[in-house]
Amino acid sequence: MKSDHGLKQALDKSFDNIAVPESLYQFAGELPEKFDAGELEHTPAPGQVPSVRPRRYRRVAAGSAAAAVLVLVFSFGVKMSPAFASFVKGVPGFQIAVDWLTDVRKKDGVQNAIDNGYSPIEPVTKQFGGTTITIGDIYLTEEELIYKVFVRTDEFDVSDEDRNMDIWVTPRDLPAGGSRTSASVTTEGNKPVRQETYKFQLSPGEDSAGGLLDYGSELQFTVQKHTSDPALRKTDIDEIGKIGVPFDSSKILHNKVFRPEIAAAVKDRDWKELKVDKLTIQPTTMNVILKGREGWGYDFPREDEEGAPYLKDDKGSVYPYDPSGPGLVLKDGYLQLPFSTSVFFDKDVRKLVLHIGKVTVTEQKPEVAFKLSMNEKFPKTVTFKNQDIVIEGAEYHKEGYLQLKVRKGTLDKKLEKETRFIGEKLPEKSVDEYDEFMRQEESIREGLGIPGYGKLEDNEQSSSFNVYLLAEKKDSYGLSLVRSNAEVIVNQDLPIDLQP
Structure with missing residues (x-):
């Protein structure tokens, strides 16, 4: 740890003496030679015992240097030079992070903007107790806000996919709807870092995106900790802080x-x-x-x-x-x-x-709606898309579903695949009732061998289709018809x- 600290001091001095970002590539490419030449060797403080394992020290030093360069790459949003890419390939864990960042940047268009010299908003890093958050790759237009968030924390393991705690960083006081679009975890030193990309669609209007681009000077983000309790199907949300990201609206390009x-x-x-x-x-x-x-x-x-x-x-x-x-x-x-x-x-x-x-x-809006009485005389004909749907019978099953018999041969083959019956909305349920209902629903589907409800299920040994709908036992039902998943x-x- 002392060696790492000394190396970081040496790196800090080296970074102070180079321009960022242009000469960062040169510095990264020269790191192995600098180590071999002893330019970044740590000089022990008075009274400190020199390292007796120089080869291992050099490997640790290289890894720490790579982590330091990685932080700069994330922070400044620079693009990869061939020399830099070649250098990082030999550093465990480092190439994974760089590959992730490069792939995501290519997909979300950030790499194209960077390649054309457009990085209008500088990243910001802020610490909240044992949690450090960096917001970078920030791009704002009249319609969208995209950005990346890097989270390192002592409160939970960000690499644990089954964790019940999470950190969300979302825009504040800006009419928008959005979410994360991708995420990955890499390691900086011995600590995992969660890297996420966010995309928000902005509402139009003078008080939102358009106005912000014209006269705004700062983006405000809210940092929240989400703690979930799967047993209670409940999530507690606590605001742990805010992050302000300044920007110059005159540097923002318009759509x-x-x-x-x-x-x-x-x-x-x-x-x-x-x-x-x-x-x-x-x-x-x-x-x-x-x-x-x-x-x-x-x-x-x-x-x-x-x-x-x-x-x-x-x-x-x-x-x-x-x-x-x-x-x-x-x-x-x-x-x-x-x-x-x-x-x-x-x-x-x-x-x-x-x-x-x-x-x-x-x-999404049914074209045909009709009443079905369990006591009416069958067959019952309903016209749908200028074709006849003939219901030959209906039966309620105590397990909790309604079964309809629909005559074959009255619809063309394409409409047979597209037709879906919609049943009545079921009553609201408590948490315990809902869990029991979901277990019952899964059991019904597995027993019937169907992927879902409302479709015409073909029983080749019968002259009619089966239609299954979740329902309570009643004397009559309000049903409707829609085209569903029509190609x-x-x-x-x-x-x-x-x-x-």
């Missing part, structure tokens, strides 16, 4: 916004057009806002899945769909496609092409001109 008049034709029974409402190009990411149908939920394939959307520029570079984190708060019928990294700094890009392969839609093929390329 580039385009409103193309283009739309994709959609071949679907309920839906004819998917319109591109807006393209926002930010320094780190890009957002496309589409206009679909109101009352629907939309889900697009992820980057590594067939039919995933993407943007492609006229140089051939592809920008993948990245739905990690929260979405923008939009009006009903509008949906967001976020894409990782950006063409913000590339003035030579004149056009983007938006590719939309396929989308899965679910009706719609679009497969179109939509050009977006970026020239004024």
Whole structure:
């Protein structure tokens, strides 16, 4: 420990004599030679016994130096030079941290901004008792706030995935919704450091993001400790402090916004057009806002899945769909496609092409609602999407579910897969009642061999489908019908001109 302390003093002097960040790479690349030449050897204080294990000391020294350089890399948000990358590969635990940071920066677009010299907000480190927190890689636009948090604490093990305690760092007094999008744990010295990236979507308006960019001078963050009790399904939240991050609003770059008049034709029974409402190009990411149908939920394939959307520029570079984190708060019928990294700094890009392969839609507002009496005469016919659903019988089971028999052959094959029955909302339950209900629900599904409720389950040995709904025993039920998880093929390329 004394050797580490002495080395840190030597490193501090070395850091004081070099410029940051440019010569940090040179210093990092020269560290092995500096050790070999004895330039960073610790000179014992008067009365201190010199180390009798110089080789081991040198290995410890190298690790401590790497940790010190790592802290600088995190703090200043600099990019990796080949010399620096080569140096850190030989340091245990160090390369893992650097790889994590580089990978995340590439994905969230920060690396692209750094490569173009854009790091407008300096990081801040603050200590709360035995907890040290650094906020860095902070990027603010009219729509988004992204940042990374590094947590080192004596209060709990940040590397324990089963821990019941956690630290959250969230924006204060700023209308926004967001969450963490990725996390990793590495080791600095002998202490684990939890590294997290956050993404918040900001509400528009003079008193929020737009106003902050024009006249703001500081971002305020709240630091909270969350302590959970799984047995009681309860989490206690304690505020342990605040962190202020100063910034110069004149250094913040504003978004580039385009409103193309283009739309994709959609071949679907309920839906004819998917319109591109807006393209926002930010320094780190890009957002496309589409206009679909109101009352629907939309889900697009992820980057590594067939039919995933993407943007492609006229140089051939592809920008993948990245739905990690929260979405923008939009009006009903509008949906967001976020894409990782950006063409913000590339003035030579004149056009983007938006590719939309396929989308899965679910009706959130039932189109058809009806009453089903257990005493009525069957069969009962309900019209859905201009086709007949024929209910041939209904039976309540004491285990806690309703079973319907639905005639086969009245719906086309696609609608058979998409149709879902929605039952009545069940009464609110206490914690103990809810736990028992979940055990019962799981037991019912396992016994019936079904993944969920409300779908047409095919029994090949019968002339009818089975539909299962969780329910209480009643004389009649209010039921409704929706299209659920309906796959719609679009497969179109939509050009977006970026020239004024």
